[in-house]
Amino acid sequence: MIKLFATDMDGTFLRDDKSYDQEKFAQLHEQMLAKNIRWVVASGNQYYQLKSFFADYPNTIYVAENGAYIRDLDQIYALHAYTSEQVTAILAKLALIPQLKILVCGQKSAYALNTTDPDFITLSRQYYYRLTLVDCFAEIDDQIIKFALSCPDDQTETIVARLREDLQGLAEPTSSGRGDIDVIQVGVHKAAGLSELGTHLGIDLSEMCAFGDGGNDLEMVREVGTGVAMANAQADVKAVADVLTGDNNS
Secondary structure (H helix, E strand, O other): OOOEEEEOOEOOOEOOOOOOOHHHHHHHHHHHHHOOOEEEEEOOOOHHHHHHHHOOOOOOEEEEHHHOEEEOOOOEEEEOOOOHHHHHHHHHHHOOOOOOEEEEEEOOOEEEEOOOOHHHHHHHOOOOOOEEEEOOHHHOOOOEEEEEEEOOHHHHHHHHHHHHHHOOOOOEEEEEEOOEEEEEOOOOOHHHHHHHHHHHHOOOHHHEEEEEOOHHHHHHHHHOOEEEEOOOOOHHHHHHOOEEOOOOOO
């Protein structure tokens, strides 16, 4: 019996234009409430951006920043942050790859250098509603929970492979392709976040259903009781899914 539905956002719940069928979702949400099924958004995106989509649904729980920050409007269930030493070491490794544009993602805000390409900043503000420009990353006073990187599309796989080696034991790169890479904490991903949330709610992973399409959804889709891959999902996500469904624009 399913007691919790979780969904990724980009490429899954949202259409390509960042909209969703609000009338249909309102009906589904009513059905979930009637059956006491919990509704969870599990995304690599920032909490402050995610909650903007669900102002009419205050019971939504957010497994944000790929599982590092778990909360609803009133309660923080979990916050996992890097140590300051880890942040320094990771930034040193990232600085060796000149193709990267870097966001340092904290609990209070995301941060970029004020020398960063303005077009990248404009695009990033669509996903990071709290984004602060700084002179240097050392001046950040925040709990750092993730690094969000952008690189040339055709170099994504090569850079992910390099980061996997360079950051071994320190952090893990994950990507849904298209030039976007998240550097997350070791063992901190959406499946771990759902498991941790389930401990608070009294719901086992086997009693959850999760929808996803990208590399950062793989563990979640694989480990829940019913994992659903979108038709537009990466091949490795489809391979571990229990069910395939339509694409995110259907």
